[in-house]
Amino acid sequence: MKTLVWRSLQRRFRKLAVGVLLLACAQPVQAATSLLFIGNSFTFGWGSPVQFYRAATVKDLNGQGIGGVPALFKVFTVEAGQDWEVALETQPGVGMDWHYANRRELLASRSWDHVTMMGYSLLDRAKPGDPALLVQSAQQMAALLHGVNPHVDIQLEATFPRADQLYIATGHWFGKSVETMAHDVRAGYDLAAATHPAIHGVVPVGEAWARAMRSGVADANPYDGLDAGKLNLWTFDHYHASAFGYYLKALMMFGQFAGLDPRLLGPGECAAYELGFAPAQASALQQVAFEELARKARVKPAAVLPPADAPQRRCPTG
Numbered sequence: 001m002k003t004l005v006w007r008s009l010q011r012r013f014r015k016l017a018v019g020v021l022l023l024a025c026a027q028p029v030q031a032a033t034s035l036l037f038i039g040n041s042f043t044f045g046w047g048s049p050v051q052f053y054r055a056a057t058v059k060d061l062n063g064q065g066i067g068g069v070p071a072l073f074k075v076f077t078v079e080a081g082q083d084w085e086v087a088l089e090t091q092p093g094v095g096m097d098w099h100y101a102n103r104r105e106l107l108a109s110r111s112w113d114h115v116t117m118m119g120y121s122l123l124d125r126a127k128p129g130d131p132a133l134l135v136q137s138a139q140q141m142a143a144l145l146h147g148v149n150p151h152v153d154i155q156l157e158a159t160f161p162r163a164d165q166l167y168i169a170t171g172h173w174f175g176k177s178v179e180t181m182a183h184d185v186r187a188g189y190d191l192a193a194a195t196h197p198a199i200h201g202v203v204p205v206g207e208a209w210a211r212a213m214r215s216g217v218a219d220a221n222p223y224d225g226l227d228a229g230k231l232n233l234w235t236f237d238h239y240h241a242s243a244f245g246y247y248l249k250a251l252m253m254f255g256q257f258a259g260l261d262p263r264l265l266g267p268g269e270c271a272a273y274e275l276g277f278a279p280a281q282a283s284a285l286q287q288v289a290f291e292e293l294a295r296k297a298r299v300k301p302a303a304v305l306p307p308a309d310a311p312q313r314r315c316p317t318g
Contacts, residue, residue: 031085032083032084032085033082033083033084033085033113033114034084034085034086034087034111034112034113034114035070035073035084035085035086035087035112035113035114035115035116035257036087036088036089036107036112036114036115036116037068037069037070037073037086037087037088037089037090037115037116037117038088038089038090038096038099038107038115038116038117038118038141039088039090039116039117039118039157040090040091040092040093040094040095040118040120040121041090041092041093041240042118042121042159042160042240042241042249043068043069043070043088043090043118044066044067044068044069044088044090044092045066045067045068045069045241045243045246046092046235046240047235047236047237047239047240047241047242048235048240048241048242048243048245048246049243049275050067050068050069050071050072050243050246050247050275051066051067051068052065052066052067053067053068053071053072053271053274053275054067054071054074054075054271054315055067055071057071057074057075057086058070058071058074058086058087058088059085059086059087059088060087060088060089060090061087061088061089061103061106061107062089062090062091064090066088066090068088068090068246069246069249069250069253070086070087070088071086072246072247072250072271073086073250073253073254073257074086075270075271075315076250076251076254076258076262076265076269076271077254077258078315078316079265079269079270079315079316080254080258080260080264080265082258084258087112089103089106089107091103093120093125094120095118095119095120095124095125095133095134095137096117096118096119096134096137096138096140096141097119097133097136097137097140099117099141100137100140100141100144104141104144107141107144107145108144108145108147108148110148111148111149111152112145112148112149112152113149113151113152113153114152114153114154114155114257115145115152115153115154115155116154116155116156116157116203116253116256116257117138117141117154117156117157118156118157118158118159119133119134119137119138119159119188119192120134121159121160121162121185121239122162122165122172123185123188128165128172129172129173129184131187131188131189131191131192134188134189134191134192135188135191135192135195138156138192138193138195138196138199139192139195139196141154142154142195142196142198142199143196143198145198146196146197146198152198153198153200154196154198154199154200155199155200155201155202155203155256155257156189156192156193156199156201156202156203157189157202157203157205157249157253158182158185158186158188158189158202158203158204158205158206158207159185159205159206160182160205160206160208160209160233160241160245160249161173161178161181161182161185161206161209161210162181162234162238162239163221163222163223163234163238163239164237164238164239165181166178166181166221167221167223167238178209178210178213178220179210179214181206182206182207182209182210183206183207185206186202186204186206186207189202190202201256203252203253203256204252204292204296205248205249205252207292208248208249208251208252208288208289208292209233209245209248211288211291211292212231212233212248212285212288213233215288215291216230217230217231217284217285217287217288218230218231218232218233218244219231219232219233222234222238223238231244231281231284231285232244233245233248243275243276243277244277244281244285247271247272247275247277247282247285248285248288248289250271251265251285251286251289252289252292252293254289255289255290255293255298255299256293256298259298259299260299260302261290261299261300261301261302261305262286262289262290262293262299263283263286263287263290263301263302263305263306264302264305264306265282265286265306266282266283266286266305266306266307266310267279267280267282267283267306267308267309267310267312268282268306268310268311268312268313269282269286269312270312270313270314270315270316271315272312273312273313273314273315274314274315279308279310279312283308
């Protein structure tokens, strides 16, 4: 009798276990939040080790093995305990008009939750300082992406200033300040952002660079030597960014999209460690990003921050 009862209980347990398993399988799997970067060499990190940094963690839609700023963003989100699917579509030396003309079928092949995109660093390569092409192409790209996902969140990136345009006589902003170029570029992006309701804002990358220089974290003129204790946000061509510059840009993206205080990453932040930054350098750039993001209430200060002596660490392998 005991054996028959035990066998009956076993059968019931197996049926219950199978039912629970089927119910679990029927539950929808929570998909990662997707973010697509559309840009150029300023996005993929030309002139620095950032270009091919942790390329396996992001999806390069062009299959070129790029990690770039998107990979830095991905690392930050993993450290913050968030689940993001990060992709990029980049081409050197172009603006959004090129992507619309040459990659729109690829870009519209799936739905994206968030998109960040930028134009050429001078607003218009043929007409430096003229925002007309940027405005037109931003509207076209936004309409394309919104047509695939009516809820897409698009944030434009106001690009960082170029030293070669400020300190070389042939530069469009020659004789003007870093802040002037940053503000001029930002004004163009503000016009572009107003063209479509799917464009929800502008990431002030150029203004973060200007803040870094104004606060003494970074050197403003690489042509006259590097001031002691300051970072050079530009690489050797004084046009593209250094690893420090791309890191600051990625912090701005992290704060804008993840909505978190970049200082939460702390002095021991793993990408900074792998790129060879000192803890104080990582903290200084995180502070700059926080101050610029907090200026327009894009992020709130974290209640608790990592200690200044937090140990540096390698990034997760997964």
